[in-house]
Amino acid sequence: MTTFKPMPKFALGPDIPESGFVVTDLGDGAYGVTQGMVNTMFLETKNGVVLVDAPPALGEGLLPAIESVTSKPLTHLIYSHSHADHIGAAHLLNRDGLQIIAHDLTGQFIEEAHDDRRPLPNVTFSGPHKALDIDGTRFVLDYTGDWHQAGNLFIHVPERKLFAAMDSFTPKNPPFFRLVFSAHVPAYFEAMNQMLEYDFGTIVTGHMALYGTPEDVATNREYINDLRKSATEALQTVDLKEAAAAVGVPENNKQAELKVWMDAVVARAAELMPSWDKRLGGTDIFLADNLNAVAWSLFID
Ligand SMILES: [Zn+2]
Structure with missing residues (x-):
């Protein structure tokens, strides 16, 4: 059997209770949600909830997680990229009126995948940048290069100093596998510099149970x-x-x-x-x- 070094406490997240998920208050109406292996975030706007991704590992727990902190309805879903481990539970949330937002390239990958679990986005954009006002909250979606997969987004909510870069790195851990399966290694290196140009206090990166800070991005860059x-x-x-x-x-x-x-x-x-x-x-x-x-x-x- 292969043996590994014991994991230090600082690299582990909270224990997962019987509900199967932990919701973490990231401040200012924003929340992280994890089941230990994957995580994502959602945030309240004036009248609704915007969710980033729909990981199948959280699956049926996603709506209860949202409902544990707010009674506002889910109105928008942003796909960070097309990978099934991040958006493969979107079919559980899809209903009339749900706006699914993604980069064009993400929509193309989903079309190619012929996967009923991943409904096509109904709001897409091409090019490197899209700013959206969603029910009074400004979201900035940036596609700066194929640092993980073509169409991958940086999702910035400036007024809440919140940032998401799914599959970029894991706080307090080295990157998974081959630089998180980066599609283009030079772009992966450059992404760490790009991320540090945004103004944020908390970053959500898609795996394990920890959320990060700019310092964690800088640490990953150094590593x-x-x-x-x-x-x-x-x-x-x-x-x-x-x-x-x-x-x-x-x-x-x-x-x-x-x-x-x-x-x-x-x-x-x-x-x-x-x-x-x-x-x-x-x-x-x-x-x-x-x-x-x-x-x-x-x-x-
Ligand atoms: Zn991915």
Whole structure:
């Protein structure tokens, strides 16, 4: 069995009660909701509720979660991007009059998916920017690049200093898997800079049970910069032919050489990484996946 380092308390969210979800007051009529593995947010406007995403892990709990803090009806649903783990419960909320807002590209992905759980948006926009007044509250939707998936949005509610960037990172944890399955690694790095240009106090990022601050974004940026530094040095020092010969790859098997070389680059980069255990939890879990993504990107982008 693979064993992992114990998770420090600071990297874990609250315990999940029997209801299956925890609603967290983010201030000013905004709330986070999580079941431990995914999270999202909703906020009250004058007469209704705006929800971002509809994760299937929360599924039937979404409306009870909203109803636990307000009796106002759900009027708007914003899709952060098209991935099913974030919006696959939207069909449970869909009814006449619900405005579903998304980027055009998100609508296109949903069409391609032929998935009844993800109703098509009925308000879309193309281009990089859309500002909306929803029942007296200003929402800014920005598409700044494919840092996770084409069409992914930054969702900013300036007057409440609230920000959502789903699947950007996880507060107090390293990124999941390969930089959260980033579609384009250079855009992922740039996204951390872009996020820090917004004025917000709280950020909702889509996974686990913690919400973040600008400081958490800066910490993730620092961490991925360490990944890049280590991978850069490993790429410069691990030799392809030597790595292949060390494990006896036959010379005519070029693909195996490449695979063995990259594994050696990742192993070397992991040794070069400074310890982050005092600042992030679970640093061992996805280290090799993240380094693999960063190293390949350094090699080809
Ligand atoms: Zn996603």
